[in-house]
Amino acid sequence: MLDKNPLDLDYQGVVEWVNKYKERERSLGHILDKPAPALLTTFYAQMVAEGSIVSNEWVRRACERHLKDLKRSEEDPDYPWVFDEEKAWRPIRFIEKKCHPTKGNFKHLVMQPWQHFIVGSMFGWVNKDTGMRRFRESLIFVGRKNGKRFAV
Structure with a gap:
């Protein structure tokens, strides 16, 4: 999902993309x-x-x-x-x-x-x-x- 451009997604897709991005950043210790x-x-x-x-x-x-x-x-x-x-x-x-x-x-x-x-x-x-x-x-x-x- 993170390999997709969020600008090409609908609203629900953007929400999912953001949640996955935040989770990845938390797992790396960046957030x-x-x-x-x-x-x-x-x-x-x-x-x-x-x-x-x-x-x-x-x-x-x-x-x-x-x-x-x-x-x-x-x-x-x-x-x-x-x-x-x-x-x-x-x-x-x-x-x-x-x-x-x-x-x-x-x-x-x-x-x-x-x-x-x-x-x-x-x-x-x-x-x-x-x-x-x-x-x-x-x-x-x-x-x-x-x-x-x-x-x-």
């Missing part, structure tokens, strides 16, 4: 129904870099930079930055536990892998000597109805 048990920043970057998650050039470049910087932080003793998973994970846990959606009957937010990448990148990269954040500001473009309120 989460409950909070992740671990930080997904690097996982998302790896999936985008290998092409498992479709993305535009800018997202792919950001993910490749994250992976390149991780490798450099391990190999180059003069590299000033390190990725601190605890510092990246802390705001994500806070958001998922304390923030509630504005609409719907939900008890908590479930951040998706792409949101983990954004928040994790902003808060996880720190100076290895001082512990100060590498990125103090971020500019994030997200289309309508794509979970902007959940990103920090």
